Amino acid sequence: MSADLELVTLEEAARRTGKTPHNIRDYIQRQRINKYNRQGEQIQRAKSGELRVSLRELRAFLGHVQQATSKHQLDGLHDELGFHSVPEHQRTKHVHRLHPYLGKFIPQLVEWFLARFFSPESRILDPFMGSGTTLVQANELHLHALGIDISPFNCLIAKVKTDQYDLIKARAEILDIERRVAALNTAQHATLPLFPEDDPAQTAQSLLAACTSDYLKAWFAPRALAEMLYYRALIPQYTYQDLLKVILSRAARSARLVSHYDLATPKAPLPVGEQYWCQKHKRYCTPIDNCLEKIHAYSEDTARRLAAFARVRSEKAVVVLQGDSRTLDIRAALTGTPFADQRFDGVFTSPPYVGQIDYHDQHTYAYELFGFPRQDALEIGAKRAGKSKRAQEAYVEGIAAVLRNVLRVLKPDAKLFIVANDRFNLYSQIATAANLQIVQRFERAVTKRTGRGDDPYQETIFEMQQAAAT
Numbered sequence: 001m002s003a004d005l006e007l008v009t010l011e012e013a014a015r016r017t018g019k020t021p022h023n024i025r026d027y028i029q030r031q032r033i034n035k036y037n038r039q040g041e042q043i044q045r046a047k048s049g050e051l052r053v054s055l056r057e058l059r060a061f062l063g064h065v066q067q068a069t070s071k072h073q074l075d076g077l078h079d080e081l082g083f084h085s086v087p088e089h090q091r092t093k094h095v096h097r098l099h100p101y102l103g104k105f106i107p108q109l110v111e112w113f114l115a116r117f118f119s120p121e122s123r124i125l126d127p128f129m130g131s132g133t134t135l136v137q138a139n140e141l142h143l144h145a146l147g148i149d150i151s152p153f154n155c156l157i158a159k160v161k162t163d164q165y166d167l168i169k170a171r172a173e174i175l176d177i178e179r180r181v182a183a184l185n186t187a188q189h190a191t192l193p194l195f196p197e198d199d200p201a202q203t204a205q206s207l208l209a210a211c212t213s214d215y216l217k218a219w220f221a222p223r224a225l226a227e228m229l230y231y232r233a234l235i236p237q238y239t240y241q242d243l244l245k246v247i248l249s250r251a252a253r254s255a256r257l258v259s260h261y262d263l264a265t266p267k268a269p270l271p272v273g274e275q276y277w278c279q280k281h282k283r284y285c286t287p288i289d290n291c292l293e294k295i296h297a298y299s300e301d302t303a304r305r306l307a308a309f310a311r312v313r314s315e316k317a318v319v320v321l322q323g324d325s326r327t328l329d330i331r332a333a334l335t336g337t338p339f340a341d342q343r344f345d346g347v348f349t350s351p352p353y354v355g356q357i358d359y360h361d362q363h364t365y366a367y368e369l370f371g372f373p374r375q376d377a378l379e380i381g382a383k384r385a386g387k388s389k390r391a392q393e394a395y396v397e398g399i400a401a402v403l404r405n406v407l408r409v410l411k412p413d414a415k416l417f418i419v420a421n422d423r424f425n426l427y428s429q430i431a432t433a434a435n436l437q438i439v440q441r442f443e444r445a446v447t448k449r450t451g452r453g454d455d456p457y458q459e460t461i462f463e464m465q466q467a468a469a470t
Helices: 010-017 021-029 055-074 107-117 133-140 152-162 167-182 204-210 214-219 222-237 241-255 292-310 361-370 389-409 427-433
Strands: 123-126 144-149 193-195 199-203 276-278 283-285 318-322 344-349 410-420 436-447 456-466
Touching (some): 010 021, 010 055, 021 055, 107 133, 107 344, 107 410, 133 144, 133 152, 133 318, 152 241, 152 318, 167 241, 167 292, 214 222, 214 361, 222 241, 222 292, 241 292, 344 389, 389 410, 389 427, 427 456
Parallel strands (some): 123 344
Antiparallel strands (some): 193 199, 410 456, 436 456
């Protein structure tokens, strides 16, 4: 059996296929190839030095990937913009993986356009900022960047990604709060003080009793919720509070009572301690009952990613504004910022797709945990609104209203790049409604990198400019 599988180590597999060991681990994590021991038995966990992969399975998988790439090239899509050969660790480099976010584009796509169409010192605006990918990459390329988003939580993520830190202090705070939560003995809530040095009377038990969120109580095991509430209660004692909120939110997302393979869009919480058949691990699993192991995993990872971004971060200005890009008085909101009385050289953005994602819902745990105000009703193209003709018409007017508004702070010759999956052919209408003209279209293949699917779909990057006055 082992001979048929051609079992090799990760390093040997990488060498013989031209990949990296990180690539191979990514294929395992995404269930594209299996784990084996030296005897050729399929396993879930491997002891140190025991992990093997099947060279035969790996080559078959890479063959399928190559076939998909060839298909896209035959379809006449831009062969550079698929980024098929970019490994996962580069797609999620440094701060891009500080927090999961559905619907974000890969940084290499932003880099490709910003490097070719703009120069250092240019000012870039993203009116659908999301988690801040455009802002991060603009800064890395020595461009100034402004991001706007309707979601307070999105703004928090983007701000944390692009802030400057005293790295020694940030790491110390990240590890110190983790240490204090680790000291929380959840089996003895009734007797363990929350702040032994400050307030011996307050306990983790009192935090659970004081929790009024039905969502948090339903989606987290009691131990996990106690650790989350304890961590949250400690945050005000530190300097980098927004950073700690993002770490806690990331840990909370992974600590929900959901199956291991369905973190992105779970439908209902699983019962505490009840086994289910796990499609990810191909065995029976139980949902996680604590948050501490995720806090531990993401604490060190966050400190490492901040340090990695600091090595490439420029001193160019980054500004984050929370508001509705259709109606926000951008010029007034920029008073007192480095962009006061300045015009922007261009836009690089990816608006929501029609009826695809409810952007607030994907982070409900964070809104419940931190009490951020929700702006669901102001989302454009929300999934709950559907994909009907009426929804498409509302989408056209919503996107056009944003573009009309941002034109007020753009230079007359500004270039606008808009990433869209235009399956309903709406962007010609949007351009006309916004007094823009489409200069050219870049078609690219997108291979899904998250979730259980890996089927390619297509995106168009529209280059637009202001229409000539008539």
